[in-house]
Amino acid sequence: MKVIVDLCVVPMGVGISVGKYVAECQKVLQEAGLKHQLHAYGTNIEGDWDEVFAAVKRCHERVHEMGAPRITTSIKVGTRTDREQSMQDKIDSVTKMET
Numbered sequence: 001m002k003v004i005v006d007l008c009v010v011p012m013g014v015g016i017s018v019g020k021y022v023a024e025c026q027k028v029l030q031e032a033g034l035k036h037q038l039h040a041y042g043t044n045i046e047g048d049w050d051e052v053f054a055a056v057k058r059c060h061e062r063v064h065e066m067g068a069p070r071i072t073t074s075i076k077v078g079t080r081t082d083r084e085q086s087m088q089d090k091i092d093s094v095t096k097m098e099t
Contacts (some may be wrong), residue, residue, distance in 0.1 A: 001049045004087055006076040008042035009059055011068035025059040032058070037087060042074070044087050051080075066085060 011021045022038075029036045029045060032055040036045045045052050056075070063071055 001079055003047065003049045003052055004078045004090070005045045005052055005056075006042055006074075007045055007059075008074040009058060010058075010072045010074075011063050011066075012070040012072060014068050016093050021063050021068065024062050024066060028055055028058045028062055031077070035087070045085060050053065 004017045007025075009021070009025055011018055014021065021045075025043070026036070026038060029043070032051060032083075034045050034052060034055055045055070056073070060069050060071055060073070
């Protein structure tokens with residue numbers, strides 16, 4: 001099943017700046033070959049359900065390996081059965097309405 005996920009991984013107990021942890025999660029998504037787009041408060045990811053959630057697990061593993069004792073993650077998940085839809089399709093549908 002194809003899925004679009006909005007992921008926000010927040011390491012806790014590591015200080016105020018979390019950029020290096022976010023960058024490591026981006027590397028995990030690149031290594032997994034998943035289409036993804038970083039935004040101000042998270043990352044959108046699209047792909048096969050099992051591949052996306054395996055990458056989310058790897059993000060947690062890597063961030064813990066970097067020394068974060070605790071992680072809190074917010075995930076929004078969207079699936080469709082009536083047709084395939086990409087992140088770009090969703091953006092384009094809104095952009096068309098603005099003009």
